[in-house]
Amino acid sequence: MDDSGLRIAYETHDGVRELIERLVYTLEGISLAFDWWDEEYVSGPGLYFAVVTGPSVADFADPMGRNRWPTDRCREVHRDLDSFFETAREVAITCDGGIVVSVDGVIQEQLVRFRDLTPDELADATESVEYKDWMGARHMSALDTSRRPNVVATATLSEETGRVTRFQRGSFQTFERAALGGEWNVVGYD
Structure with a gap:
């Protein structure tokens, strides 16, 4: 049975695109608010978000110990953007691991380590990817994770440089800190 007509195209769904934009905007804000990048x-x-479909990532992720998103303070991206931003900033400084966000904006409490793609998954991937010299483990993982069928997008904030990168289906768009925020970024326009 061909079920392609029953599939929701999350990659182009307005609500999901807005969610991804909010995540990227949050990463940019956290990067711009930190003043000691050159020290x-x-x-x-540093942060790593993954926007996923389906109820679980257990097939390709493992818990990162006690690293947790404080769901008692902020359970959803959309409900209170100020609370989401402040919680993300705190997690970016105190925790490690990927933050799983469902396509409706609900945040999973447990932070995770995404597993590498298996040889079979690599064989099924339609395109090979090229890692760039600036990519560390977080970025390479986000690039590979973005290739999974039930991952709509991933986004990272580099703890070394403040670079923000969005990954979708094995491709990416990256912005160095000086390019974040356009004319409102005094770092890029000194």
């Missing part, structure tokens, strides 16, 4: 021996905030 030696200082790591900045």
